[in-house]
Amino acid sequence: MKNLGDPVSILKGVGEKTAVSLNKLGINTIMDLLTYFPRRYDDLSLKNLNQAVDGQKVTVKGIVATNPVLSYFGRHRSRLSFRIKINDDIFNVTFFNQPWLKKQIELEKEVIVFGSFDRVKNKILGMKILNSSQENSFNSVYPSIKEIRQNTIKKLILQAYQEYQEVIPELIPDKLINKYRLEPFKKTIHNMHFPKNQVEAQKALRTAKFDEFFIFSMKMQILKNKQRKKDKQAEIAFNSDFVKKFIHRLTFKLTDAQKKATDEILADLKSPYPMNRLLQGDVGSGKTVVAAACVAATVSAGKQAAIMAPTEILAEQHANNFARVFSGLGINIGLLTGSTSQAARKELLPRIANGEINFIVGTHALFQNDIQYHDLGLAIIDEQHRFGVNQRRAFRVKGDHTNVLAMTATPIPRTLAITMYGDMDVSIIDQLPAGRKPVKTTWISAAKTNSAVGFVNKQLKLGHQAYVVTPLIEESDAVDMKNAIAIHDRFKAIFEPKYKVGLLHGQMTSEQKEDVMVAFKNNEFQILVATTVIEVGVDVANANTMVIFDADHFGLSQLHQLRGRVGRSSDQSYCILIADPTNKIGKQRMKAISTSTNGFFLSQKDLELRGQGDVTGSKQSGMPDFKVGDPIGDLNILSVATQEAAAVVSDNNWQSQPQNVQLAQYLRINQKILTD
Ligand code: ADP
Ligand code: MG
Secondary structure: OOOOOHHHOOOOOOOOHHHHHHHOOOOOEHHHOOOOOOEEEOOOOOOOOOOOOOOOOOEEEEOOOOEEEEEEOOOEEEEEEEEEEEOOOEEEEEEEEHHHHHHHHOOOOOOEEEEEEEOOOOEEEEEEEOOOOOOOEEEEEEEEEOEEEOOOOOOOHHHHOOOOOOOOOOOOOOOHHHHHOOOOOOHHHHHOOOOOOOOHHHHHHHHHHHHHHHHHHHHHHHHHHHHHOOOOOOEEEEEEEHHHHHHOOOOOOOOHHHHHHHHHHHHHHHHHOOOEEEEEEEEOOOOHHHHHHHHHHHHHHEEEEEOOOOOOHHHHHHHHHHHHOOOOOOOEEEEEOOOOOHHHHHHHHHHHHHOOOOOOEOOOOOOOOOOOOOOOEEEEEOHHOOOHHHHHHHOOOOOOOOOEEEEEEEOOOOHHHHHHOOOOOEEOOOOOOOOOOOOOEEEEEHHHHHHHHHHHHHHHHHHEEEEEEEOOOOOHHHHHHHHHHHHHHHHHHHOOOOOEEEEEOOOOHHHHHHHHHHHOOOOOOEEEEEHHHHOOOOOOOOEEEEEEOOOOOOOOOHHHHHHHHOOOOOOOOOEEEEOOOOOHHHHHOOOOOOOOHOHHHHHHHHHHHHHOHHHHHHHHHOOOOOOOOOOOOOOOHHHHHHHHHHHHHOOEEEEEOOHHHHHHHHHHHHHOOOOO
């Protein structure tokens, strides 16, 4: 029997090599292939240039009017230029990096060019040469990689559709198809790949988005119900007086938002069901102290708690901070990271296993095989989006009945968070501690770097400290280090011996990093030159100024995180962004970050400016990847699909109802969910 779960290798023309290439694109099964949707559609039908607007994609037919000229610059870069005559007008045509096209251009012969039209220069930037059979078509364009060509992908999709169309199920109950005027799933798949025109493609896309969100929400709801039902022994019978005592000993009062989040988490701990809760709050909103209150509660019930952080610096800082707030409360803290010495490990592991250590702080080391807990009641994951699903799971299953608290500084609105993290409950700290002043942010051009240096000097005179963040050239610690060293030298030449300048970069050992961090905290350095390794980490209240070089190379959310390192006291703090963005989007981003300190606004802007469907954009902000849906841009579709999925699942017998049979079967067989 044909099944959408069949491997793609079942198709004609898919040998081992092609199968490997397809896997790279995330395509393993026929279903993956059928839902490998186009990135865009090119309308190749002929356009009248008089009506074309500047920058528009056009297809034009003309007569080649000059001999083509091919010139190379660099090893792999080339330019092919010629003129064409359309009616009585002459246009310049240029193709970059497609030297092989020269063969197809012959003087006085007809040619059909697809490209974008530059009205000002009367020029066409060529993308393709078409043959006459293509000129009227509406063409799907797929994301592809070197190993596999567009045409191959297209042919395979067509083959898969032809052979499997009769087994494409209907996933959405009829009632919903009618209610939201959606299209059947089979038609959607057909029209996503082979639309006749833009209207058909748009209609299909709307349904494809709904379907994708609906299936995602179904999975989340089912998962949540399953987890809830399985375990009823996760209660943490804590001592409220002990928790109150911990809170009263703090040097500050909790904000209302912190209190509310703490109450929500404590209520979960008390319940017999295992907690699975996400704590969201902007940088500096004070998530850690909320986590600490919950640790205190867990320990008071005789169970262990552990917090896992993505970097050693952060784990070490957590260990120090927790040691301070817990001092005198009789909570034994252990620190376990990749660089914990063998001797220290040997001493620590038995004490974790016998329960003598109540609270373990660490990195990925916390879920390795050789770590045994006595009774892990609460597992906290800091910066949860920096960990993979399997890592989070590996940590959770270290206890028999573990409650999970995940923390993130990625600010997304409550409605979206509830949907995206449908298998978790969500608490949000949407308030900064009183007395915090927003970081004053200015954007200057590199030509004005001296004024930034002068400003830093002024702040140092007032007794403050400053961060200088060095350019992010590429994802390579080695190159970043070179930059950092150069800027470090430059600042040393300017400021030493009066002020001392420290250096922190990713190539240093974690011991070296910690030494620098501690020295900066103790004001032994007044300036810290650093790469993004400070993005999460060092908390130095006296540092009130940050200068960021080449700020336009960073994402908005990343800049916001970096900036969160200052503004950690009641003093006014400052962030100076040095950037000369060359395009409009770069300028918009610099404007956004210098006028807003709202993390939610910035992450939304980040997604908008990166463009819809940009996978890296949504990855950065810690959201699951969708193929066609954009959780921000399509928030309406997302919330409707979520509500409807919840309504379906709320009926205990939903799987056996006729309108849901195909859906349930699909989830069971293709999504491997609902198996028990
Ligand atoms: P987050 O992890 O959410 O970015 P932290 O928990 O690191 O924030 O808190 C940032 C700083 O604010 C810490 O130095 C912390 O001690 C302090 N802090 C937390 N809550 C409060 C509060 N209610 N009032 C004053 N300071 C606070
Ligand atoms: Mg934090």
